[in-house]
Amino acid sequence: MSDxxxxxxxxxxxxxxxxxxDPDAVTVEVDESGSRPALNVRVGDGDLGRVIGRRGRTAASIRTVTRAAASKDDVELDIEFLD
Structure with missing residues (x-):
């Protein structure tokens, strides 16, 4: 977990x-190389479509909730879903 x-x-x-x-295949990495920190999410084969959802609505909702949680940590984040 990230500090x-x-x-x-x-x-x-x-x-x-x-x-x-496959919940065991989910990994979240913190990437601080850009102008704003990013959380890079990787999932198992075939699960990326489920996470992104139709027209990206599920991914947008996940980003909204995660950014709200990040405000508790006093951080602004980007969330990226990677293959």
Whole structure:
């Protein structure tokens, strides 16, 4: 877990693990190389579509909830879903 935004990382992992078929394959990495820190989410084969959802609505909702949790950590984050 990250020291940067522990609440946001925990919330993000919980939400994504509850959506996918293989919750053990979910990983969340913190990338601080950009202008704003990013949480990079990787899921198992075939689960990315479930996380993104139709027209990206599920991903947008996950981003909204995770950013709200990050505000508790006093951090602004980007959330990226990677293959």
């Amino acid at each position: 940067l935004a522990p609440t946001a990382v925990a919330v993000l992992k919980h939400i994504v693990r509850s959506i996918v078929d």
